[in-house]
Amino acid sequence: MSLADPARLSPHVKDLGGGFLVRRLLPSAGRQAVGPFLFFDHFGPITATPADNHDVRPHPHIGLATVTYLFEGAMMHRDSTGVVQRIEPGAINWMTAGRGIVHSERTPDDLRGATRRSHGLxxxxxxxxxxxxxxxxxxxxxxxALPERSESGVTLRVLVGEGHGLRSPVRTLSPTVYVDYRFAGAAAALALDVAATERAVYAVGGRLRLDGELLPEHTLAVLAPGTTPTLEADGEARAVLVGGDPLGPRFLWWNFVATDKALIEAAQDDWEAGRFPAVPGETEFIPLPPRRPRGG
Known part of the structure; x- marks a missing residue:
């Protein structure tokens, strides 16, 4: 498989300021989704100072589930259902938007005056x-609460779904898999024993090889169905596997996902008109981006 193969996706990189990089792998020009996953952002790692503000003000979602996973740092989640949850490394935070939810993600108050790290998916x-x-x-x-085991120099954690003989307690609405792999050093290797209709492996960091071929850092490799490839490292490295059953094409606009454009247009109107539920304790919000005229 050559590096130009469409099964290998490279990120679109955006600097949000102060060197805070976000790498977007999905959706891409050639592929909207892998299994149910239709948006894949890798942010950081970055060392933030007390002068930095990477807070995400309240904003809406419909028709999707957000999945937040941190390698380093912490954030405070608040949403319109009344949930207030500190998100820390190793935990899975699964927010189902359904017909409409609003949430914010901010630096916890105890970290605002400190130099801190931020890194996650x-x-x-x-x-x-x-x-x-x-x-x-x-x-x-x-x-x-997430199952974990170590073998052949690799520590693996099944975050969502089933794989490697382990099952996550996270509840999903369709077959979904998400596994975190941490390689201790050179010669660490593992067969990716995860069954799913569609799967892809992302090189978070370090030097990795997939069935002997280099998998460049920050590359998402879509795996052939029914295969059990081997992932190995030339040193300390990290990767994740995502996948599951595909759910068909979706319309995406800003933070809205739907099978019907009319649902997105209704959500646009509702956000502009202030009809989404509020996040308790929040007064700020992200305005709706400019949109095309209806039918455009």
Whole structure:
């Protein structure tokens, strides 16, 4: 498989200021999703100072589930269902937007005056069409509740779904897998024993090889169905595997996902008109971006 193969996706990189880089792998020009995952952002690592402000003000979502996973740092999640949850490394935080939710992600107050690290993944999953208009909800599964084991120099954690003989307690609306791999050093290797209709491996950091071929850092490699490739490291490294059953194409606009454009247009109107539920304790919000005229 050559590096020009469309099964290998490179990120679009955006600097949010102060060297805070976000790498977006999905959606891409050639592929909207892998399984249910249709948005894949890798942010950091960065060392933030007390002068830095990377807070994300309240903003809305419909028709998707956000999946937040940190390698370093912490953030405070607040949403319109009343949930207030500190997010820390190793935990899975799964927010189902359903018919509409608003949330913010801010630096915890105890870290604002400190030099701090920030590094993690923000993913979105489509939800089955029958659940697009469900009640919004949030589930937090702490790091200690997620299954983990070490073998052949690799520590693996099954964050969502099943793989390597382990099962995550995270509840999903369709078959979904998400596994974190941490390689201790050179010669660490592991067969990716994870069954799913669609799968992809992302090189978070370090020097990795997939079935003997270099997998460049920050590359998402879509795996052939029915295979069990071997992932190995030339030193300390980290990777994640994502996948599951595909749910079909979706319309995406800003923070909205839907099977029907009319749902997105309605969400645009509702956000502009202030009809989304408020986040308790929040007064700020992110305005709706400019949109095309209807039918445009």
């Amino acid at each position: 923000q993913l979105w999953c489509a939800v089955p069409a029958a659940h697009e208009r469900d009640e919004p909800s949030f589930q937090h599964v702490p790091a200690a």
